[in-house]
Amino acid sequence: VRGPSRADPSSIVNDLLMPCSPGDPGAIEMTWMDVPGDKLLEPVVCMSDMLRSLSSTKPTVNEHDLLKLKKFTEDFGQEG
Numbered sequence: 001v002r003g004p005s006r007a008d009p010s011s012i013v014n015d016l017l018m019p020c021s022p023g024d025p026g027a028i029e030m031t032w033m034d035v036p037g038d039k040l041l042e043p044v045v046c047m048s049d050m051l052r053s054l055s056s057t058k059p060t061v062n063e064h065d066l067l068k069l070k071k072f073t074e075d076f077g078q079e080g
Contacts, residue, residue: 001014001016002014003016006038015039016039016041017035017039017040017041018040018043019043
């Protein structure tokens with residue numbers, strides 16, 4: 001895709017890569033490890049993207065884990 005160069009943001013280059021679906025026209029199948037860091041055009045993320053993500057993301061810690069942490073802190077007198 002076309003976008004600003006990493007080396008010189010005022011310069012536009014035509015050889016950047018961006019995430020897409022496998023069936024997209026012109027798509028090249030690659031893993032994240034295959035993509036050179038200076039060739040990745042990151043998608044723009046806005047507040048509505050973050051809010052949508054937060055509305056569908058489940059907590060990684062449950063109430064039982066929090067109680068165990070509280071007990072540990074009480075027993076050993078340290079936080080975290």
